[in-house]
Amino acid sequence: MRHFSYIWRYLTALLIVVVGSDVALAQNISFSAEASAEKMGLQDQVEVTYSVSEAQNLQTITPVGLNKDFQIIAGPMERRNISASIVNGKMVQSMNISLTYVIVPKRTGNFTIQPAVAKDGEGHTYQSNALNIQVVQGSLAPKRQQQQQAYDPFSDDPFVAMMQQRQRQLQALRQQQMGKQQQRQQQQGQPQAQQEEEKVDLSKDLFIRVAVDKSKVHVGEQITASYKLYARVAMNVSISKLPSLNGFWTQDFEMPKGNLKPAEEIIDGKKYQVFTLKKSALFPQQAGTLELDPAEASGIARIVIKQKRSNPFASLFDDPQFGSLMMSDPFFSDDIFSGYAYKDVKVNLKSSPVKINVTPLPDAGKPADYGGAVGNFTVSSKVDKTDITTDDAINYTFTITGSGNLKLIEAPAMKLPNGLDTYDPQIVDTITGRSTTITGSKIITYGITPQLPGDYEIPPMSFTYFNPQSGKYITLQTQPVKLHVKQGKNRQSTGIAKNTTPGDIHDIARTPLKELHFDSTPIIYTVGYWSMYALPAFAFMALAFWRRREDELSKDVVKLKNRRANKVALKRLSLAQTLLQEQNSKRFYEEVSKAVWLYLSDKLNIPLSTLSRESAREALVAKNVSLALQADAEHIIDECEMALYMPSGGSRQMANTYEQAVTIISKFEEAFNA
């Protein structure tokens, strides 16, 4: 009873058909063409509907000349009404088929749409009527649209309308369900019905798949991932959770707008309608095994449960030509004659995760300034001005065009000669193509300001990308650009003025350059320098040696003097020596005494006659002769005088006296000469 309202609606439709089938019973096929308006503006749309009633075995309906003056923007939409009635105890089925095209005019004027041709299985052809449409400038739409909406659920975009309608139905269904559940809860009812719903295994009939075109890629290489909904049942499902794409840069592909026309795919012998929900280009940003998390979707699926009643038209629905209609057309699916019951089941769909093996880019041939570009690119550069002043700024535009991970490319660093400054570049990414690969361009604009006048050359910019097809790095270079910078009016010595140093350099040295110097050997490495050490050192050594020798010599002089004094003494005592050898003791002592006295008389310049012990002592004191020596001298004189009067002693005593006399005279000699 849930579908009561629908059944009611169809019953009404049936009634109309049955009433109208009085004509149909005559087996008359009527084929008519109808336009929603006979007069239209150039900007308006018009619907052309071809309807065939009482079509038993209709094969094709071919519109003729619809494309000549008009353009088909939608359609054909098929509608079928099938009716059955019991006539004379026999069940008769009849069927109305209509094809609707939405067309827009190409130009103004009066146009005739030629009759369409329909063919049935028996080879009969039928023709519809021709249509006249007048096309004027502008739009007559508002007036008509109101009319249309009043009776036609199909607005401008019939597909949207269909979807809307379906959603309305589902909403109503949900409300019903809710209401029922509440009822059940109130009645403390049995949850069996609900369980029954959940038991239904839809995994073969409705699922999501994530399809990737590659599962082994390089870092930065594009992977195309499609999220596809496979369905064999009527459903209203929307994506509840998109996979989180950690580690990827994603760019969605443009989906055909508004027209979710399903594709068909056969898996395990079953035909599925495939809706591509989303198609993205993924660019892995890191190496390793990355996983695309499952995508999730939830919604309601309508499953068909065969009732006991047999379906007299089963053969019709099994016709592959109409297969698609079973699922896409709710009206049709709701057909009460099918003998099917519907059940709305909540579904939660989850795709299985997809693993992608990302290999790092090869190191071989990877330039140091590689900016991470993967794909296929071309580069170009442009400068807006080349003849400028220091007041101006120029824009250097570097454009990378191609397909690949455009957004991930680092802007290459600009290497400018000194005197030119640049600031952070402006980067604009534009994605122009989203059909099968992500293509577009990255426009990097460097602002360049010259600091000082002069001729400059902007060196070539190089850009390297990795081509995953060839597996090689490719480096592109732009042309160098020559700049001529003149002095501007506003002199700004930026950069230099900030320093504490004066603004401009000192002038050149102008003193005439007479001679060039080449010898820069430090003085300390020269022989001359060290010879100046060596010479005084040798001189000092020579001096020291000479001094030592002199000392030696002076020591010899003392020896000589001694020898001389000794000589004098020996000479004075020479007679005493002979007397000593003759052992003439008396004369020996006389002679020694006489020699000493004579010596003193000579040296002290005192005549022997006046010389006495006293006078001698005085003179010796005056000559600074030591007292010990004086005493020694007196002692030897006393000894000699005593020996004259009492000659004792022997030859040993005489020899001793002689030695003493020699010593004393020598000592006197030294003392006097000193």
Added chain:
Amino acid sequence: MKRITILICCMLLAVAGFATTPHTEWWSQGNKMYAAKQYAEAAEYYSKIAALNPHDEEVYYNLGNAYYRLNNISMAVLNYEKALKIDPDHKEAADNLLITQSRIKNRISTAPDIFFVRWWNAWTSSAKATMWAVLSLLVFLSIIAVLALSRMGKLKKLPPSSIFISSLVLCCLLVLAFAAAINKTANDRAVVMQADIRMMSNPGGGGKQQAVVPEGTTVVLLGEQAGWAEVQLPDGRTGYVQKDALTKI
């Protein structure tokens, strides 16, 4: 008599010819071109003299100025550095070098030395090599003289400590003289002649990139191997750069 006059004339001419060897001419031409703001021509003339490798700082100074005017920063730095190597007290060259270096983009600033390193560098600058050499010679001579006099007996005997102290002073002076002489002949600095070269942690381009060295940076050479030079940047960092990118001062 006539022959002698001719001979003398010939000799005079020869002397005159010797006096105007090309470099004097190049020098005056260079100065003229510089004054006429024909900097490229001026640089050409100065370069001809510099190619003879003279030990005259003014040649390099003027060449540096010409390159500065031509916006050739690295060549200007190189020539100012050469002038300063010959004469570290060349005030104008030092100033101009500063101005030139201030125009290097992303310049690597110089890490300031500790005070005693500064003193040592100031004392052992190549300009002082002769001074230290002469001073140490004078000290040596005076020590010898005093010793000689004391030997001759003309001076009172000196305490041995005074001789020890003066020998120590002499040693210090000699060390300074040698250090300055080494600085004077050292060839361990170079200027980066290419724009933004990369300094790597290993020779041969391996290892990590340590720094990007801008053109015109003066670096200290620490060693060389197979086309790569180990350098020390002004801020003290060390690494390897390609030898081709450097020109020795």
